Amino acid sequence: MVKFSSVWELLKNIATKEGYPPPVSVDEDMCSGCGICAGLCPYEAVNIRRENGNSAARINTTLCRGCGVCAAACPSGAISVNLFEDSQLFAQVETPQASRL
Ligand code: SF4
Numbered sequence: 835m836v837k838f839s840s841v842w843e844l845l846k847n848i849a850t851k852e853g854y855p856p857p858v859s860v861d862e863d864m865c866s867g868c869g870i871c872a873g874l875c876p877y878e879a880v881n882i883r884r885e886n887g888n889s890a891a892r893i894n895t896t897l898c899r900g901c902g903v904c905a906a907a908c909p910s911g912a913i914s915v916n917l918f919e920d921s922q923l924f925a926q927v928e929t930p931q932a933s934r935l
C-alpha cells in the first residue's frame with residue numbers, strides 16, 4: 835500500500851526542483867514570535883526560533899502540508915500561503931455552495 839505522506843513528499847520534492855515556492859512562508863519582519871501558529875499546526879511543522887533576543891516562526895517544509903491553519907490564525911498576517919491565490923481559494927469555497935442553489 836502506498837502511503838499518502840510518501841506521495842506528498844515526492845510531489846513536494848518535484849515541485850521544489852521545478853522552482854515552486856514552499857507551501858507557506860513567514861515574513862520574519864512581521865512575525866512577533868507569539869507562537870500561536872506553532873501551537874495550532876496539526877503537523878508540528880512550526881518552530882519558534884529565538885536568536886539575539888528576537889523570536890520568529892520557522893516552517894519545516896518537509897512536515898508542512900500547506901493546510902493554511904497557521905496563516906489563518908496569525909494575528910500579524912506574517913504567514914503567506916503560496917499554493918493558491920485568494921481568488922482560487924474563494925472559488926473552491928463558492929463552487930459547492932453555488933451547486934446547491
Ligand atoms: S502566529 Fe504569526 S506572529 Fe505569531 S509566531 Fe506565528 S508567524 Fe509569528
Ligand code: SF4
Pocket residue numbers: 857858874875876877878879880893897898899900901902903904905
Ligand atoms: S500550512 Fe498547515 S501544516 Fe503547514 S505550517 Fe501551517 S499549519 Fe502547519
